[in-house]
Amino acid sequence: MADTNNSTIIEDEEEYDLKDRYLTFYVGREAYGIPIKDVIEIIGMQSITPVPETEEYIKGVINLRGKVIPVLDIRMRFNMPSTGYDERTCIVVVVHGDNLVGLVVDQVADVIDIPEDCIDPSPQLDQNESSYVDGVGQLGDEVKMLLSLPKLLAKD
Amino acid sequence: MEEQSAPSLTITPEMVGAFVSEAKELFIQIESALMSLDTNPSDINIVNEAFRAVHSLKGNAGLFHLEQIEMVSHAIETILDDLRCAKSIANVTIINIILGAIDALKAAVVTLGEGGEPEVQGYGELCEVLKGLLNQQNESDPQAGEEALDTSPLIPEELAQDSPVKGALQDNSVKGSRQGSPVKAAPQDNSVKGPRRDSPVKAAPQDIRVEIKKLDLMINLLGELLIADAMISQNPKISLLDDTNLNQAATYLHRIVSDLQDVAMSVRMVPVENLFQKMIRISHDLSRKGGKLIKLMMSGQSTELDRSVLDKLSDPLIHMIRNAVDHGIEDSDVREEMGKDKCGHIHLSAEQRGNEIIIILEDDGAGLDKDKILKKAIDVGLFKETDAPTHTDDIYPLIFCPGFSTAEKVSDVSGRGVGMDVVKRNLESVHGRVSISSELGQGTRFELSIPLTLAILEGMLVRVGHSKFTIPVSSIRESLRPDAEQIHMRPDGQEMIKLRKEILPVVRLHQKFNIPPDKSQLESGVILVLSADGQHFCLFVDEILHQHETVIKELTGHVAGIKSLTGCNILGDGQVALIINVEGLYRSLKEAS
Structure with missing residues (x-):
C-alpha cells in the first residue's frame, strides 16, 4: 500500500518532469529504457517461487510486502542465453494495467531525460513485431532502446 | 418522512x-x-x-x-x-x-x-x-x-427446516438507525395473532451498516497478521530460545490471532436467505410468463456463506431456475398425462458439509435428454460426432458451455442474454463445483459445492525439492509412507498403490511440475491420498512440513489461470507457496492421459 501512495505523490509533484524521463538498464551489451511513470520501484534479486505450467521467461512469483507479483526475465523474453544472476541483477517493478510485474534486468543504469525530438522510430526491415522496441533514443553517442511495456508484457 | x-x-x-x-x-x-x-x-x-x-x-x-x-x-x-x-x-x-x-x-x-x-x-x-x-x-x-x-400459479412455500435465526446476521450491512434515515415505521403489532412463519425477524437495533470494502480490508490485514504471527512463532532464532515466558506469550498471541480470525470471518458470513428470497420472485415471474404451474420449495435458508461468495451465486441460481422452468418443468397438461402432479416442483436447499456449502436445486420436470444434448453439442460444433462422449457425467455438463442451448434467447429474467455458462464461470471464480444428475422424465438435480469462504484456507504445507506447496486439508483423505509391497506398476509405467482394498494411481508432483525432487523412491517419500470429483488418487511428495491456516492470494497477470493451482500463500519466512487446486490437478492429469 505504501508504495502506491509514494508513487502518487511523486506523480502529483513532478507530473511535468516525468514525461520525458526514462529508467535505463542493461540487458547484455545494450541499454534499454522504460518510461519512469510506469516504474514503481527497483528491488534487489530475491528468492523467486517458480510457478509450473507457465512460459519459460516467467521466473515465478515474489512476495512484495504482502503482494504476490509475477516476475519476468527480460533476458529470456529476448531469447538471450541466461548468464545467471549476480549482485548487479535487479528486479524492476512496473505497473501493467491493474497489476504489478517484476522485470529481471542485468543492471540498472540511471534515470535520464530523453526529449521527444531525440527519439527515432525503431528501424523496421521486416514485419518482425517481436522487437518490443517502440523507438530509439539518442543522446550524444549513446543509444537507448525504448521498450514498449504492453508489447513486452503481452502474453503470447 | x-x-x-x-x-x-x-x-x-x-x-x-x-x-x-x-x-x-x-x-x-x-x-x-x-x-x-x-x-x-x-x-x-x-x-x-x-x-x-x-x-x-x-x-x-x-x-x-x-x-x-x-x-x-x-x-x-x-x-x-x-x-x-x-x-x-x-x-x-x-x-x-x-x-x-x-x-x-x-x-x-x-x-x-x-x-x-x-x-x-x-x-x-x-x-x-x-x-x-x-x-x-x-x-x-x-x-x-x-x-x-x-x-395464483405460484405457491411459494418453505419447508419445515426454515430457521428462526434470521436476525442479526441477515446481512453484513444490517439495517440500523442510520443517521438521517427515518426509523419510525408502524408499531410492531404483537397483538395480532396468526402465523408469522414466513416473516423475517427484524434486526436488532444495535446493528450497524458496514461497507463491504472495509470488511475486505480488515480480512486482508488479518491475513497479514496471520503471516506476521507465523514469522515470529516459526522464526528459527526464537525457537532456539528456551524461554517459558516467551513461549507462553507466543502461544497466547497465536490464540488471540486465531480467535480474531474466527470472529472476523463470522462477520462476513450471511445466510443464504436473501439469495433464496430473490429466487421466489424469479420463479413467480417465470411461471407467470411461461404459463406453467410451479411450486418453489426451499430449505436451509439459515445456512451461512461468505458475502462475496454469495454475491457470485445469484446469477447462477437465476439461470438454473430459469433453465428448470423453461426446459425442465413440462406444461401442466403434459404433466397430467404422464401421471405427475400438474404443478411442477422445484426444490432449493442449502446445507453445510465440512468446509463447504452445498446448494441443491432439484426439479421434477422432464430431466436431461442426453441424446438431445449431444446432438446440439455436435450442431454447435463443440466436437465431431465421432468424438462424442458416452458417459452422462461428460454429457450433462455440456449445457454449461458458452453458446449452448439458450444462446438464441435473450434472457428476460436477467436481461443480459447470458446462458447457463454463467453458472460454471461464476462457480469457478469462487472455486466451486457443480455436478448434475438426471433421470429422463423424472427430473434434474444440480448440486453446487462452494467453499465456505474464499479468504482463508486450512492447508497442509508439503515440500518437493526446493518448492513448497499448500494442499487444502479438505481434499486430503489420509497420508502414508508406502511399503514396497504396496507399490505396483502397470506396463505403461503408471505407478499404483494398494491401500486396503483399493488400487489408487500415483501422481508424482515433481514430475507433474517438473521440479528436481529429493526423494525419487515412493517408499522414501510421503503419499497423500487426495479426493477430487469423487475419485481418489495418490500424490507423491518429498515430505509434509506442517498444517497451517493461510490467506489465499490470487495469482494474477502472467501467472493467472493455471488449472492445477488455486492461488498462493505467503509463509512465515516471507516465501511464497503455491496452493494446489486438487480438482484442477486431477482433471489436467485425466486430460493428459
Whole structure:
C-alpha cells in the first residue's frame, strides 16, 4: 500500500518532469529504457517461487510486502542465453494495467531525460513485431532502446 | 418522512451509495412480503411488513429529493395501507401491479447508483395505474379479490427446516438507525395473532451498516497478521530460545490471532436467505410468463456463506431456475398425462458439509435428454460426432458451455442474454463445483459445492525439492509412507498403490511440475491420498512440513489461470507457496492421459 501512495505523490509533484524521463538498464551489451511513470520501484534479486505450467521467461512469483507479483526475465523474453544472476541483477517493478510485474534486468543504469525530438522510430526491415522496441533514443553517442511495456508484457 | 425534511442537507456520494444499498434491501423485503402475501392474502402482519419497507423507502427518497421514487412509493404505500386497514384484500392483480411498480423503482435506484438520473420509467402511467387500483380497490368487493387469488400459479412455500435465526446476521450491512434515515415505521403489532412463519425477524437495533470494502480490508490485514504471527512463532532464532515466558506469550498471541480470525470471518458470513428470497420472485415471474404451474420449495435458508461468495451465486441460481422452468418443468397438461402432479416442483436447499456449502436445486420436470444434448453439442460444433462422449457425467455438463442451448434467447429474467455458462464461470471464480444428475422424465438435480469462504484456507504445507506447496486439508483423505509391497506398476509405467482394498494411481508432483525432487523412491517419500470429483488418487511428495491456516492470494497477470493451482500463500519466512487446486490437478492429469 505504501508504495502506491509514494508513487502518487511523486506523480502529483513532478507530473511535468516525468514525461520525458526514462529508467535505463542493461540487458547484455545494450541499454534499454522504460518510461519512469510506469516504474514503481527497483528491488534487489530475491528468492523467486517458480510457478509450473507457465512460459519459460516467467521466473515465478515474489512476495512484495504482502503482494504476490509475477516476475519476468527480460533476458529470456529476448531469447538471450541466461548468464545467471549476480549482485548487479535487479528486479524492476512496473505497473501493467491493474497489476504489478517484476522485470529481471542485468543492471540498472540511471534515470535520464530523453526529449521527444531525440527519439527515432525503431528501424523496421521486416514485419518482425517481436522487437518490443517502440523507438530509439539518442543522446550524444549513446543509444537507448525504448521498450514498449504492453508489447513486452503481452502474453503470447 | 415529513418531519425529516431538511432542505439544507448536502448530499454526498457516500450518502447516495448508502441510500442505494438500503433501497435494494428494502426491495428484497417488499418482494418477499408480497410473495408471502400471495399465499396468505389476509395476513395483516405480512402487509405490515411490506408497508413498513415501502414507508422507509418513501422516507429515504424524500430525504434525497427523489420525487418520482417518493411519489410511486407513496402510491404503493397507500394501497398497502388500505390492505392493512382491511379495506380490501390482496389479490393477484394488486400484487402484480405493485411488483411491476417495484421493478420500475428498482431500475431507477440502479440508475441512481450508477450515477444517472433516477427517473422512474413510465412514471405518469405508473401513477395512473396505481391510482386506478386504489379507486378500484375501494369500490370492489373484497371477496372477489380473494377468489382471484386462488388461481395464483405460484405457491411459494418453505419447508419445515426454515430457521428462526434470521436476525442479526441477515446481512453484513444490517439495517440500523442510520443517521438521517427515518426509523419510525408502524408499531410492531404483537397483538395480532396468526402465523408469522414466513416473516423475517427484524434486526436488532444495535446493528450497524458496514461497507463491504472495509470488511475486505480488515480480512486482508488479518491475513497479514496471520503471516506476521507465523514469522515470529516459526522464526528459527526464537525457537532456539528456551524461554517459558516467551513461549507462553507466543502461544497466547497465536490464540488471540486465531480467535480474531474466527470472529472476523463470522462477520462476513450471511445466510443464504436473501439469495433464496430473490429466487421466489424469479420463479413467480417465470411461471407467470411461461404459463406453467410451479411450486418453489426451499430449505436451509439459515445456512451461512461468505458475502462475496454469495454475491457470485445469484446469477447462477437465476439461470438454473430459469433453465428448470423453461426446459425442465413440462406444461401442466403434459404433466397430467404422464401421471405427475400438474404443478411442477422445484426444490432449493442449502446445507453445510465440512468446509463447504452445498446448494441443491432439484426439479421434477422432464430431466436431461442426453441424446438431445449431444446432438446440439455436435450442431454447435463443440466436437465431431465421432468424438462424442458416452458417459452422462461428460454429457450433462455440456449445457454449461458458452453458446449452448439458450444462446438464441435473450434472457428476460436477467436481461443480459447470458446462458447457463454463467453458472460454471461464476462457480469457478469462487472455486466451486457443480455436478448434475438426471433421470429422463423424472427430473434434474444440480448440486453446487462452494467453499465456505474464499479468504482463508486450512492447508497442509508439503515440500518437493526446493518448492513448497499448500494442499487444502479438505481434499486430503489420509497420508502414508508406502511399503514396497504396496507399490505396483502397470506396463505403461503408471505407478499404483494398494491401500486396503483399493488400487489408487500415483501422481508424482515433481514430475507433474517438473521440479528436481529429493526423494525419487515412493517408499522414501510421503503419499497423500487426495479426493477430487469423487475419485481418489495418490500424490507423491518429498515430505509434509506442517498444517497451517493461510490467506489465499490470487495469482494474477502472467501467472493467472493455471488449472492445477488455486492461488498462493505467503509463509512465515516471507516465501511464497503455491496452493494446489486438487480438482484442477486431477482433471489436467485425466486430460493428459
